[in-house]
Amino acid sequence: MTSQRPRSLAWMGAAAAALVAAPYLLPPYQLRLVTEGIVFSLFAVSYNLLLGHAGLLSFGHAMFFGVGAFATAICLNGLPGISCLLAAGLGTLAALLAGLVVGSLLLRVKGTPFALLTLAFNALFFAIGVKWHTLTGGDDGLNVVPPKLNLGLLILDPGKGPDMYYLTLIVLGAALFFCWRFTATAMGHSVLLLRENEERMRFLGYNTNVTRLMLFVFVGGLAGLAGSFYTLLNAFVSLDAISIDMTTKVLLMTFLGGTGSFPGPVLGAFFYTYVQDYLSNLTDNWQLIMGVLFIGMVLFAPGGLSGLGQGIASRLGRSKTASQP
Amino acid sequence: MGELMVFFLHGLAYAGLLFLVSSGLTLVFGMMNVLNFAHASFYMLGAYFALAIAHYTNQFWLTLALAPLLLMVLGALVERFLLRKVHVLGHVHELLLTFGLAYIIQEGVKWIRIGIIVRAAVNDSAMVNALGINVPYVFMGVFSVGAGLSGLAGAAAGPLLGVFPGMAGSILVDAFVVIVVGGMGSLGGAVLASLLIGQLQSFGVLLFPKFSLALIYMLMALVLVLKPEGLFGEKS
Amino acid sequence: MAILSVKELTKDFSGLRVLIGVDFEVGPQEKLAIIGPNGAGKTTLFNIVSGKFPATSGEVRFKGEAMNSLAPHARARRGMARSFQITNLFQRLSVLENVLSGVRSRQGLRHHLLKEPLRDRELVAACDAILEKVGLLHLRDTPVQELAYGQQRALELGVTLALEPELILLDEPTAGMSRQETEEATAMIKRVTETIACVIIEHDMNVVFSLADRIAVLHYGVILACGAPAEIRRDQRVKDAYLGEEES
Structure with a gap:
């Protein structure tokens, strides 16, 4: 344990340095992919708070992502002069509200009906997006021009790759750090209790409905924040952001990466982003390949990539200790 | 009056389709406790198979009999080689598997030429071994019948609603609403809810063209708040 | 004043009467044991007192406050805790x-x-x-x-x-334990619940007699007798209905 600490600190230091230096090391296109990876990391991590930590399988996470993405775009277009951070904040707030509404309707529903209803709600949000095209732009989507962010000492322009990268890294990095610490907080502990034994929790004096609702609002807000940055990054948002396809995407990312640990979904988000980029250059049917990969993982590697990694590491560790006399 | 009758009949026809789809869904759920997210995709495949068979044979009744059979085979294969493997991993994985399957079928349909699907499916005949009296076979049978029912619905839906890659998504949500409103695992509930939603859908389009979907969701929200286990569902 | 009072509690499960007019009280720091054959309604009684499901009729009062409409978590917050059989x-x-x-x-x-x-x-x-x-x-x-x-x-x-808690509902705290484990567990329960009122469901008569201040005998939904351990030992109806079959 003691010898591992400085080593992991060194790793973290190196990773931090690489993240800060990335805009100087990577060509613009690669930097954009990394930025997108960070956005989807937060989306996948928020999803895993439901799936991994609370044990709730949702098929509707894109509704929060989409609400955040659209609310941000609508604020940017409708309120001239608004700062892009405020627009992202309002997008997050809208997603929090969506979490509150959907969460309170789903309070008494668990297990399979929960999975089914989240999908139905996602379909509802998508249908609203389609019908209400004066607000969402319908099939055309909405173009936005994210305004420059004046921070006093420096001015960041979200339209420029490196500036957008740093903005994303700082804001979403903070959110990711917060998620990482989340399980250790009192609320994180309550969520674990909820997953393990909801009945006992109630007999211990916890109002589990409140815990579930708070969790829903919380993950809704986080997904909404990711959606807001998705809009800022692309300077555009379409119905794609709120579709079942987007839900499938976050599900694939989270599951491919592994639901058992915090880094799993982050790994999955980057993996998915890069593989999609690679495959979509080769073939139009990359989604089919992703789907087959997903089914393969469900069948043969339910722990995801991080589970595979841990399995290999522990096997190596075992053979190492075994070879020592 | 004549117009109302048309809407009524259309609602009834849609209710019939919905019932075929949701009864298969609820049958599988009731007996195996697995919600099959790929169920609507089976329905879509049924429609595509039917289209291909009709194209080659030009016989409506033959098509109506053959398409569900193909789906039954497919359902049996899916149960035997995919679903049964993840059963030990628990519930979440079963749902994930069927969801992934729906995704693959969706993407596959956009891609594969119809003729290829038909030939591949006809050559597989693992169905012969599917009759026996032990539990795994019963599960396989149930799943296969469920798939067959949705295949029948798909074959019947073609002439009524058209055949296109989005058809799975559009009926899936309606079928889910049917089993939520009717009560999961209840066949009687599925009948009533199908009729209700078929008419609501049809007359919704007539009365509030912009909000026909909202009507269905309002019904579902109402049931969720007042009777979360559904009209005919058992309290868990 | 009693910390827990149960009055005229009745519970029907789709026509089947599981509890019929059950009455009892527990004083502060008192240990009341409830004994009775399997199926007598003991766990059902706990489920109603702790709020898992409602009574068909009757009343549960805790520290003078009516509990009937309160959810389990609200009862737990007021100082009523429960342990489980499994x-x-x-x-x-x-x-x-x-x-x-x-x-x-x-x-x-x-x-x-x-x-x-x-x-x-x-x-x-x-x-x-x-x-x-x-x-x-x-x-x-x-x-x-x-x-x-x-x-x-x-x-x-x-x-x-x-x-x-001020009151603990203990559901068969020594179920499935060996002789020695049971003795250790009994001693521990005695030690840690000194200042807490307890209602204990238990089959093991040694445990019952070493923990309980009072014993209530529940027999097919009815309280047959309730009193000090010595009284219960002597009660002919109890011997016939329950103790007899235990000792034989």
Whole structure:
């Protein structure tokens, strides 16, 4: 344990340095992919708070992502002069509200009906997006021009790759750090209790409905924040952001990466982003390949990539200790 | 009056389709406790198979009999080689598997030429071994019948609603609403809810063209708040 | 004044009467044991008192307050705790995290949602004190699923105690234990519940007679007799209905 600490600190230091230096090391296109990876990391991590930590399988996470993405775009277009951070904040707030509404309707529903209803709600949000095209732009989507962010000492322009990268890294990095610490907080502990034994929790004096609702609002807000940055990054948002396809995407990312640990979904988000980029250059049917990969993982590697990694590491560790006399 | 009758009949026809789809869904759920997210995709495949068979044979009744059979085979294969493997991993994985399957079928349909699907499916005949009296076979049978029912619905839906890659998504949500409103695992509930939603859908389009979907969701929200286990569902 | 009073409690399960006009009271710090054959309605009685499901008719009062319309968590917050016949813990969490669930509940849940409880010295000290009491301090970081059965039962009691309740409902605290484990568990229950009122469901008569101040005999939904242990031992109806078959 003691010898591992400085080593992991060194790793973290190196990773931090690489993240800060990335805009100087990577060509613009690669930097954009990394930025997108960070956005989807937060989306996948928020999803895993439901799936991994609370044990709730949702098929509707894109509704929060989409609400955040659209609310941000609508604020940017409708309120001239608004700062892009405020627009992202309002997008997050809208997603929090969506979490509150959907969460309170789903309070008494668990297990399979929960999975089914989240999908139905996602379909509802998508249908609203389609019908209400004066607000969402319908099939055309909405173009936005994210305004420059004046921070006093420096001015960041979200339209420029490196500036957008740093903005994303700082804001979403903070959110990711917060998620990482989340399980250790009192609320994180309550969520674990909820997953393990909801009945006992109630007999211990916890109002589990409140815990579930708070969790829903919380993950809704986080997904909404990711959606807001998705809009800022692309300077555009379409119905794609709120579709079942987007839900499938976050599900694939989270599951491919592994639901058992915090880094799993982050790994999955980057993996998915890069593989999609690679495959979509080769073939139009990359989604089919992703789907087959997903089914393969469900069948043969339910722990995801991080589970595979841990399995290999522990096997190596075992053979190492075994070879020592 | 004549117009109302048309809407009524259309609602009834849609209710019939919905019932075929949701009864298969609820049958599988009731007996195996697995919600099959790929169920609507089976329905879509049924429609595509039917289209291909009709194209080659030009016989409506033959098509109506053959398409569900193909789906039954497919359902049996899916149960035997995919679903049964993840059963030990628990519930979440079963749902994930069927969801992934729906995704693959969706993407596959956009891609594969119809003729290829038909030939591949006809050559597989693992169905012969599917009759026996032990539990795994019963599960396989149930799943296969469920798939067959949705295949029948798909074959019947073609002439009524058209055949296109989005058809799975559009009926899936309606079928889910049917089993939520009717009560999961209840066949009687599925009948009533199908009729209700078929008419609501049809007359919704007539009365509030912009909000026909909202009507269905309002019904579902109402049931969720007042009777979360559904009209005919058992309290868990 | 009685801390718990149950009046005219009746419960029907789709036509079947499981409890018929059950009446009893428990005084502060009193230990009341409820005995009776399987199917007598003992666990049903606990489920109604703790709020798992409602009574068909009758009343449950705790510290003078009517409980009938309160949810289980509201009853627990008022100081009524319950342990379970089958260990009902948070299996994949550590011993410490299990006890923490009770301690946090006691200290109020509304505040400090984003604080890290395991870094709060007072909270951890309170958890350790309870683990010390039930003899599990050396296992505090072990996941519950790796504990031996007797240890899980001890933790079950510890989690319940963490609520600092004024009344504990103990559902067969020694079920499935060996002779020796039962004796140790009985001694521990005696020690840790000294100042707490208890209602105990138990089959083992040695445990009942060493813990109970009073005994109520529940027989097919009716309280047949209720009184001091010595009285119950002498009661002919009880002998006929229950004790006789136990000893034979």
